[in-house]
Amino acid sequence: MKRVRSTLPPRVLCKLTLATCFMTASSLAFAQDPQSEELLEGIQDGEKVEISLPDPEKQLPLDDLRKFTEVFSRIKDAYVEEVSDQQLLESAIKGMLSDLDPHSTYLAPKDYEELEESTSGEFGGLGIEVGMENGFVKVISPIDDTPAQKAGVQAGDLIIKLDEKPVKGMSLEEAVKLMRGKPGTVLTLTIMREGESAPIEIDVTRDIIKVTSVKSRMLDNGYGYVRVTQFQADTGGQFKDTLKKLESEYGADLDGLVIDLRNNPGGVLQAAVETADALLDGGLIVYTEGRIQSSRLRFSAKSGDVMAGTPIVVLINGGSASASEILAGALQDHERAVIMGTQSFGKGSVQTVIPLDETHAIKMTTARYYTPDGRSIQATGIKPDIVVRPAELTELEGGPFFTEADLSGHLEGQDEGKEPDSSDEQAPDSASMVERDYQLRSALNLLKGMNILNRRDGASGEGNGE
Structure with a gap:
């Protein structure tokens, strides 16, 4: 065997030796060292090979x-x-x-276990999705029907103290550990909220969090409402079953559908893809781009729209993040739904959980999400087609008005004296829900307007064929 020879200075040889320690036996081709034209000779698999010197820029410092x-x-x-x-x-x-980004983290055994619990839909704690902002814990969104939501925690709240412990200086992992605890115990959150001049204290009683991923009801005769609280492993299947149930209750195809993604913090990517697939008749849903080949993925819809083109309005807000933004972006780009509400959170990065052993893992950002039209969601979010901000409406009592029917001796109208049609009346609980929620009311009114126009277009087209 021929001995490897070199006239390089000891410092360079030291670096070469260190670099080769991190290589496999078959990885012997280095980039050319700009400081020297000389090649080293060596033996690999019984044959002489030339080994170029490593690029100093790519070596361990x-x-x-x-x-x-x-x-x-x-x-x-x-x-x-x-x-x-x-x-x-x-x-x-x-x-x-x-130090890379707010979503990359090391998962010790307990954290690893809690991550698996959160995607299954049952875990212990307060019921809020959180991130870090300027050293404080920021509420991305409270989860429906959890202690945090019932206590009044809102998306956008900055948590500055947990009981008497200041959050500043804590890692997100440390803060989450303090928020989790034995069911029945109380945690006092001190928060700063936009529009409030002083901190607010909210007492939240910890509980076992059981998240119902998909909820539904009829808003009005022919108009359905589906609320997706977060995307769990089985959300896509639940969503399709829910649509079938709504149409079965109505006894016909729906005239319109509201999908409520407000304060939906995201979850499992595949669940969002399956939900979009149910509503799209083919085409790209989302794609990801990263540095390594395995992080470059494309997800497309199969042929067949289970709603057969029924008008859809999707509600989003600043608490809509990640997987919910993927669904909204796909429906928006394919012009399958009108997106209404306020701009979403803008969490457009992909995290991959990489196991290190049976009990430890790292969660690392490996790619960015892009909508079918190539828009990056990261830090920009989804902008609604129609901006509707939350509001409280007070109906004003108008003065007395007289109509033709009140005039003595008026000509009788065609339908005068008939009982009003009650088929379009809302159920009491749905009516109060729509009255309280201005954004939801706006979505329902838009669907009704779209349906009226569709009927007129259909009627005007009759008999015009050649």
Whole structure:
């Protein structure tokens, strides 16, 4: 075997040796070193090969590695309390990930278990989806029918204290651990809310959180309402079953549908894809782009729209994030639905859970989401087609008005004296729901207007064929 020879200075050889330690035996082709034209000769699989020198820009930074080991050693020797090697290494891993973006994190055994619980739809805690903003915990959205929502926590709230502990300086992981606890115990949240000059204290009683992913009701005769609270593994199937149930209750095809994604924090990507697939008659739903091949994915709808073109209005707001933005963006780009409400949260990145062993994993951002038209959701969100902000309406009592029918001796009208048609009356609970919710009322009125126009277009087209 021929000995590898080189006339390079010791410093360069040291770097080469360190770099090759991180390579497999078959990975022997390095980029050309701009500082030298010389090639090293070596033996691989019994044949002589030429090995170019590594690119210094792509090597591990030796000075920084020395700095890391120096800090590690100093902490071990001089920190006020003894720290184990395992604790220091785990802290280093957490630091590497948390400094990348708010969604990349290290999952210790308990965190790994809680992540799996949250996607299954049952877990313990307050019932809020949170992130970090300027060192504080920000509420992305409270989950429907959970202690946090019932106590009055709102999307956009900044949590500055948990009981008496200031949040500033905590990691998101530490804050979430404090929020979780034994069911029945009370946690006091001190929050800052837009429009409020002073902090607000809200007491929330922890409970087992059981999330119902899909809820529905009839808003009016022929107009259905589906609320998707978050996207769990079985949400796509539940959504299709819910549509069948609504049409069965109505006894015919629906005239319009409201899909409520407000304060939906997202969840499982595949569930959002399945929901969009049910409403689209083919075409791209979403695609992802990342640095590695496995992060470049495309999801398309199969042929067949279960609603057969029924008009749809999708409600979104600042608490609509991730998977809910994927659904809204796909329906918007395909012109399958009118998006109404306010701009969504803008969480357009993909996180991949990478197991390290049976109990540890890392959750790392590996790609960005793009809508069918190539729009990035990240930090921009979905802009509604029609902006409708939450509002409270008070109906005004008008003065007395007289009509033709009140005049003495008026000509009798065609339908005068008939009982009013009650077929379009809403159920009492649905009526009060629509009255309280201005955005929902606006969505229902838009659907009714679209239906009227569709009927007129159909009537005007009769008998015009050639």
